[in-house]
Amino acid sequence: MKQIMAPTDFAKQAATVEAAIQSEQYVQVRRRIFRQLLEALLFEGVIPAKTNEEGNETVFCIAGQTEEGKAVSYICRGQRRFTFGRIRLFDAPILRLSDEGSAEAQSLAQFLLEVRHQTGADEERLTAFINELEHTQLKDTLSQYERQLQGGGFSLRDYDALEGEIMDGHPYHPSYKSRIGFDYADNYQYGPEFRQELGLLWLAVEKKHARFAISGHLVYERLLRDELGEQQMTAFSQVIRDRGLDPHDFLFVPVHPWQWENIMPTAFLEALRQKRVILLGIGQDTYRPQQSIRTLANASAPHKAYVKLAMSLVNTSTGRILAPHTVANAPVISDWLHEIVQSDDFLREEARVVLLREIMGISYDAPPHSALVQAKTYGVLGCIWRESLHPYLEHGEQALPFNGLCALDGNGRPLIAPWIESYGAERWLTRLFEASVLPIVHMLYAHGIALESHAQNMVLLHREGMPVRVALKDFHDGIRFSKTYLSAPERCPALFETPAYHARVNRNSFIETDDLALVRDFMHDAFFFINIGELALLMADAFGFSEKRFWELVRQVLESYQQRHLHLKERFSLFDLFAPAIEVEQLAKRRLFADTELRVHKVPNPLAASRSPR
Numbered sequence: 001m002k003q004i005m006a007p008t009d010f011a012k013q014a015a016t017v018e019a020a021i022q023s024e025q026y027v028q029v030r031r032r033i034f035r036q037l038l039e040a041l042l043f044e045g046v047i048p049a050k051t052n053e054e055g056n057e058t059v060f061c062i063a064g065q066t067e068e069g070k071a072v073s074y075i076c077r078g079q080r081r082f083t084f085g086r087i088r089l090f091d092a093p094i095l096r097l098s099d100e101g102s103a104e105a106q107s108l109a110q111f112l113l114e115v116r117h118q119t120g121a122d123e124e125r126l127t128a129f130i131n132e133l134e135h136t137q138l139k140d141t142l143s144q145y146e147r148q149l150q151g152g153g154f155s156l157r158d159y160d161a162l163e164g165e166i167m168d169g170h171p172y173h174p175s176y177k178s179r180i181g182f183d184y185a186d187n188y189q190y191g192p193e194f195r196q197e198l199g200l201l202w203l204a205v206e207k208k209h210a211r212f213a214i215s216g217h218l219v220y221e222r223l224l225r226d227e228l229g230e231q232q233m234t235a236f237s238q239v240i241r242d243r244g245l246d247p248h249d250f251l252f253v254p255v256h257p258w259q260w261e262n263i264m265p266t267a268f269l270e271a272l273r274q275k276r277v278i279l280l281g282i283g284q285d286t287y288r289p290q291q292s293i294r295t296l297a298n299a300s301a302p303h304k305a306y307v308k309l310a311m312s313l314v315n316t317s318t319g320r321i322l323a324p325h326t327v328a329n330a331p332v333i334s335d336w337l338h339e340i341v342q343s344d345d346f347l348r349e350e351a352r353v354v355l356l357r358e359i360m361g362i363s364y365d366a367p368p369h370s371a372l373v374q375a376k377t378y379g380v381l382g383c384i385w386r387e388s389l390h391p392y393l394e395h396g397e398q399a400l401p402f403n404g405l406c407a408l409d410g411n412g413r414p415l416i417a418p419w420i421e422s423y424g425a426e427r428w429l430t431r432l433f434e435a436s437v438l439p440i441v442h443m444l445y446a447h448g449i450a451l452e453s454h455a456q457n458m459v460l461l462h463r464e465g466m467p468v469r470v471a472l473k474d475f476h477d478g479i480r481f482s483k484t485y486l487s488a489p490e491r492c493p494a495l496f497e498t499p500a501y502h503a504r505v506n507r508n509s510f511i512e513t514d515d516l517a518l519v520r521d522f523m524h525d526a527f528f529f530i531n532i533g534e535l536a537l538l539m540a541d542a543f544g545f546s547e548k549r550f551w552e553l554v555r556q557v558l559e560s561y562q563q564r565h566l567h568l569k570e571r572f573s574l575f576d577l578f579a580p581a582i583e584v585e586q587l588a589k590r591r592l593f594a595d596t597e598l599r600v601h602k603v604p605n606p607l608a609a610s611r612s613p614r
Contacts, residue, residue, distance in 0.1 A: 020145035029140045035089045037174040040588035043087045064114035072098045082547040083536045084603045108133045121592035129591040132175035140177045143167045143193045152410015159399035160297045163290040166407045167193040171534045180314035197286040204250035204278040209366040211328040215359040236280040253362045256309045263312045305385040321379030324365040325496040330358035330384045330476035332493045353439040354392045354471035360385040403455030406538045419465030433557040435467040445571045448486040450523035452478035480522040520575045525584040551610035580608045
């Protein structure tokens, strides 16, 4: 629950916010957002620019117009890179040229408003996007200011601590830390980088209005006793009896304290009044937020399950509710993937991949009175329980969130620098690709299932920095397949379909498709374009390691795998990872235009371009 601050504490926090806004971190964050915004708009073709080549640099000039109709232009310098043709701007400030002269561009809102006629953006969505960027400016400034105060290092031997210390957010999306819904006090209390522990509020929801699913090897009552403890279970059950009701008619589900304070009493006013939803109390265990904010690790007992909670928060332009059909699908999909791994010698014995299964899901899904009510209540009360990583770690293994590979400390030094220095770049990268790339592509080639293995959905397990294997997670809405091209379609479980309401508000949210390119590119976009692609750029910028050589190493690992699995040769062509071009999502363009179609564009594939002459 939000802490009630004494006036002196409130004044102290307000002073810290002002100090952060006046700090150098504010300028650094603003420049980063500007860079990522322009990189995305230029790369996605949202905005035209005149270019001029100056040696190895490209100068981009973007024309704009002030409210008074006067011409302005924005100048930035960078390069179009080998990695997917990405545009990477240099750290130098972006300049705004007007009839008053040249100066550093300092207003994100002013920039977008002055170039809006070039983009053709929807006015309402443009306003919302500006709001996201400004929230990102504030919240990342507070994060980076806190990092500077704390020294900016990493707790490499504590995975749960690293989830809070790796605070850079999405490396491509410009509104990477918007957290729309949080005020700055919420951000301090619930943002992972501030490392606050919190208790969860527990509710009971009527079974007849709930979606419920559990892994086939588990039983609801036993799992809840393991999570809550016998004493807490008994106390919560007594709360229901005291209301004159039977505990067997209810399911217990935790809710984030922010969600309770800001959403639940109004969204479920009648349900609370009619005792279809009952407040049980605070659980005994405390939790720490992970990078995604809504997924929490148990700080009191790290071996217990992670909980992924519905939050009516917008972060990285995406609502963080839990759609009821995905909650119900979660254990079913996890059981299916687990069976695949256990029956596959490569995944089980060689890759030794860890699946952090989603073992139970509960959501409150009472029929709404109207579509207007549905918009307020859909997906806002639910939880997915996911296995903890800790019981899977072997002696000597340590864990790192995969996006930690690109993390920089407070002094700008890459987290992986000591490992590169110890093992050498080529040796370390080759082992990384063997450990991380091969399980993902094998799942696609051998089984026809694409995993959305972006940075927060993967964990690298290593021994003193040398990659060993990976743990994968977040499957309930993070897979895609065509049933026709599954290697064993008869083993595919029956899944709840995406309801029409959900499809209207999120056209990118689907699991099954008949388009094989959408299956392949789902994995390519999340894993190669963002996850591995960012590492390629970091290796070039921080260590001088050639991007082309980087992708040659990836390709060599893939080709060696293919030579050892010739029985899958037809599948290699079916899911061609070496196609000259692939489609990736236009994350910035989606913020500026109505969601009437899939916003994707074709980009050059570095796996094709890295092919050695034969």
